[in-house]
Amino acid sequence: MNFPVFDGHNDFLLRLHNAPDRREELWLKGEVDATGKAVGHLDLPRMRKGGFAGGFFAIYIPSPVAHDSADYQAMMNAPPYDVPLPELIDANGAQPVAMSMAAHLHWMARAAPDDFSLCTTATQIRAAMTEGRIAGVMHMEGAEAINPSLDELPLWHAMGLRSIGPVWSRPTVFGHGVPFRFPGTPDTGPGLTDAGKALVRACDEMRIMLDLSHMTEAGFNDVARISSAPLVATHSNAHAVSQSTRNLTDRQLAMIAESGGLVGLNFATSFLREDGRQSPVMGWDLVMRHLDHLLTHLGEDGVGLGSDFDGATIPEGIGDVTGLPALLQAMIQHGFGAELVEKIAHRNWLALLHRVWGA
Template sequence: MSAPVPVFDGHNDLVLKIAAAGAARDRLWLQGDGAGHLDLPRMLSHGFAGGFFAVYIPSPETADVAAYHTLMDNPPYDLPLPALIDHGTAQPVAVEMLGHLLWMERASEGRFRWCRSAAGIRAAMAEGVVAGVLHFEGAEPIGPDLDALHLFHAMGLRSLGPVWSRPTIFGHGVPFRFPSTGDTGPGLTDLGKALVRECNALRIMVDLSHMTEAGFWDVARLSDAPLVATHSNAHAVTPSSRNLSDRQLRAIGESGGMVGLNFATCFLRPDGRESPEMTLDPVMRHIEHLLRLAGEDCVGLGSDYDGATTPQDMGGVEGLPVLIQAMRDMGLGDALIDKIAHGNWLRLLERTWGG
């Protein structure tokens, strides 16, 4: 049997799952309990060569998660957003998450490595070591003076989304709404514009997934880096507020940026439902549309593993070879599949980070 095609992934939420596991984190990360999408043994077995690992700050208020899932499986829906979280509350949580990141590397005994450069990712992949990159999904841990941005950059932060979906002092995100465009409210604040400029100066990648359409265009006007949406799909296929318009996809392509295909069913299915009971046809439709609008050099994968419901035929990381085969079946050649699986991401990071 041939080795699986290496995949570099634009987004996952495994760190939050590890933080919640407590004493069971060893089993979750090192042995795999089968309940989640990712663990180290399955990554190594199924071609997960590396990716962005999100630090996300959960909202303090208790959400009725079951009710949210019920609503998202019965469109139309418009879920209320949690309140803004101040940096004084968020920073200790982020630091705790960083402790879990260091533990993941140490406990892996050389099988997983945190990387700070594209060259470091390529080296890890060549050695068969899973490459992790630190990403903040929402800039809540950073205060208005931006000093913490420099601190977290020194600690390895290389990718940052100014918002998840709830508002921050830096800007506004789209609600979970279907059907809807991404034009749901204001974009960047003045502090958000300063944050983008500082990220450019530090060569931290700015992630546009979750941003309102106004925020997307604010970043496009300000940033001197390629435009990147790490885990977003095509609005023309699935009219969710979280998906990107054709105009946005063209802008990403024109900037030499990237869009990572999100595996979440509610952003894949044309009916917007969260149910995993679906064929892979909508997945292929999204890939075709992203390739046509953004271009073959600007499309990758952004799974949202351990943060979303995925199609039944893909499941967790063991489904990556299924997705690769589906791309072959749709007529994509090996060279283009390699680009989508990892090549485009690595070239984008070389352009964004340098070296």
Template sequence: MMDFPVFDGHNDFLLRLYNAPDRREELWLKGETDASGKTVGHLDLPRMRQGGFAGGLFAIYIPSPIAHDSADYQALMDTPPYDLPLPDLIDARGAQPVALSMAAHLHWMARAAPDDFTLCTTATQIRAAMADGRIAGVMHMEGAEAISPNLDELPLWHAMGLRSIGPVWSRPTVFGDGVPFRYPGDPDTGPGLTDAGRALVRACAEMRIMLDLSHMNEAGFNDVARISDGPLVATHSNAHAVTPSTRNLTDRQLAMIAESGGLVGLNFATSFLRPDGRQSPAMDWDPVMRHLDHLLAHLGEEGVGLGSDFDGATIPEGIGDVTGLPALLQAMIRHGFGAELVEKIAHRNWLALLHRIWGA
């Protein structure tokens, strides 16, 4: 067994806490169980420990009025082709209370388990937490709805610990447009960044807040690449050449990420892994390895990490939840990846990238 600690580029655990604030202690410190006693969800502190989860980006995400995790949507995504409608823009006034609540939950996680979890704002802090055996959490915003077009709130969010932001989730924001959930399809789905979006990119560069291009359409991606001179990053995306979903990255985009010295975190969502685009978790390791092979071929060994989408997606049955991370690493070893490469993908590439962007 060659198990390495994992730094993960994306999870939605804060949404679970937001949806059940009266049970957050149980969800975080013990784990949620159903009526039969079976543990549900993908993340909690005991299972993170068991799976070697050493840290990651914890997403603040504003739930959509359209329930993309509803049974109807799940059924549609398991029977391609599909093209799911997206809700309208959510303004800052509507988004801010939700976003602040999720940020408060993240800070509470550190207070509730100070010996086990630390909220980090630098790569140095992440390394120190990992060395001390504490899980390193980073505040990320998936969709910048909680920030006004004038960006007045951005310094406040930075002061609260925000170090990574995706200007859009799939629905539009005042900053730009995301991709719809469509299979088959490509990310060329609409206009690029707005004036406010271009200002947000520049402000994040000045404040050394990482920009996440996952969910962004191709025109917006191109705008970020033109404006930014830093690494291009997609925290939880896969290869369009393997699975032709709008959410996956084309070879041209991968080339731009590689040229910038950026990184792509492999998304565990089955609908973005399976070549047939289905949602079903019944799959073997072959699609996962096909995506990893393709990403490595286009990005190099320093350009690939993990971006699980735990608690935000259906994931392969071979992983199951965070305790399945060692099984994934072992599958890489069996596939022929050397131990050094597996360790890079597991955490070293993410930590090196964050150090380059944050400067510390």
């Protein structure tokens, strides 16, 4: 039994940014290696095949030192680890990259108007899904492209920005993110700066969703104290199952539930596995343990999917976007009813976005 999937997070725009001369191939046809094997997790044909109905497309500013280097991979595959993160990137350095990715997202809709729509309301997402188009939402993972004055925020909103994480794991002028550390807790450092608190208030006023996935526990607490909107972590897992700094404690889950918020299950193996390793060799048991835990603490209306496609190592049972039906089938076999699987697949996200955006 398959349902359309609305996904909380992917990094496909970074692939287009890194290969702009091949973006038509990457988007419309799909990239293959010398053996003919598909590269990456997403492209239009595979989205269609996997039932990918829409999701948040992240604008992310890569670090000066690549975090997919051999040294980084080796560290993440030999816990315990504590990956050093680069320093803050200012708006002058971030804005050209962010603008490039936003332009690629707009181009995706122009290049395939019958297959893809850039959406700014939940009503538009529902219409796109009904009409057979993939619904894309612009998200910013780390607010480096915005100055502390917030002068750029209305411009980004006009371009379609409807979701923003004030931080990725490195610090910004708005706050601090959790490092990639295992084992560890989200309580790793300071929370929001004064500029970050102003950003939260501005996002509430403009009804831009705030994403808490990479934020320290102190920053999470600051957002919960300031914001009147539901608390959302687009791509995070349960700390009780995997002791990663990127995962959410039961106290945080209780706060999200109380706010009427949502958590999108992250497919990244290093946040799923009990040992914190990145190895894709794993079964469905840990995926289901995270889902069971999230459902216990958030309820059936508070859990969705947040794949991290094209930004993480994914379990071999999923592999890429074409593995979404296998994941949904694993939920059914685990004992989830069809109604619950449909909620996790897309209904909970759409209901949440109506609550946050109001339309």
